[in-house]
Amino acid sequence: MADDVKTKVIEILAEQAVLEPGDIAMDQTLEDLGIDSLGLVESIFAIEEAFDISVPFNANDPQAGDFDISSVAAIVGAVEGLVAAQKG
């Protein structure tokens, strides 16, 4: 299950960044990937749709919702947490 989440999240971020999933490293930031605020909102929407979860995120204050977007690894971890909490 955990690997599925990771694979899917990376796919979503790769599509947004116009990269191959294999080109994305876990320690990269959204800035490294060239994903801006609009791209982030679109990625979150894609994540919500893919996992049928609700991601707490306000573009005015990206840190507020406890959804860590500091790196690819952080996002994968946050999505795993939400999937476990909302689908468990």
Added chain:
Amino acid sequence: MRRVVITGAGTINALGASVAETLEAMREGRCGIGRLDIRDVDRLTVQIGAQVRDYDEAAHFNRQQIALYDRFTQFALLAADEAIAQSGLTFEGPLAARAGVVMGTSGGGLNTQDENYRAVYEDGKNRVHPFVVPKLMNNAATSHVSMQHNLKGPSFTVATACASSNHAMGQAFQMIRAGMTDVMVTGGTEAMLCFGGVKAWEGLRVMSKDACRPFSATRNGMVQGEGAGMFVFEEYEHARARGAEILAEVAGFAMSSDASDIVMPSKQGAARAIAGAVSDAGIPLESVGYINAHGTGTAANDKTECAAVADVFGHHANDLMISSTKSMHGHLIGGTGAVELLACLMALRDGVVAPTIGYEEPDPECALDVVPNEAREARVDVALSNAFAFGGLNAVLALKRA
């Protein structure tokens, strides 16, 4: 050059059903934002808005009219009635032939669209009311105001999202100044507070779930409002000759396009519009005493707007007042500049500057005098009204004390 003045004002919005009620609420720093009372509100993540409450359409319009008037048209008609009554004008003969209506709206008949999409998609109906199109079209409000008041001159609707009504009023101003007409009815109207209207905004993740706190470090997004603001713009000599009461002079207008991003604002684009309006008015920058900010309460707008004001005014930015009344009446999108122009009229006429309510904590990136929480008495000779739309389309009006 021909000068343009305002001889009538009208409104309905979450703060009141008239200009007097609205200005009283602004003076008192009252908040019109509350829990939305709309269908399916439980399925919304954002459940607040600045709704026009205790509104009974049947108290104002008959059954035949209601069949044709979406909520945004109703608001426009009510506000126009008040503005035209105050102006004392009756539109007949040559005056009527040249006087028109230019109005801003973004969503048009969104409630009508929402209800009828629901009927065909969710309820599976295969038939809709015959007047769906004339009711939802963006120019419906303009056309009904024109019909109601016999305004037969140049008339159209302007849609530039959050700057719609400022673009509309700027257009009316320029038409009178250019000699095309002596009188225009102008402003904006919006009624987007329906399930689909709020749901669409939710998607962008820029809406606050609790309050609109412009310029405050604790701000967390915008809150939608609804309503209309309408004005009678009139050529100065025409107004003077008939002894009309002049509420303020529309002295300048400028617009610009950021040409950069579809949602993120640009300091340069905003600054060019602000500086342009002052320059168009032919007044020194130091004469500006008050700016009604676009002030949406989003992280991005408020800091960009403050930076633009600081760039344009330099040292004088610290001496002028800038407040966002969206903290009280919400963001009326295509109608917002029109309702906000009322705060400019209050500053110029009554010497009362409307506050930015909900202000909790200073933000170093918004370090201007934002008139926090309480209205202030001050003599203001020139006021600006800012509007910066999604899509990077900016429109700023400059008003002078009569």
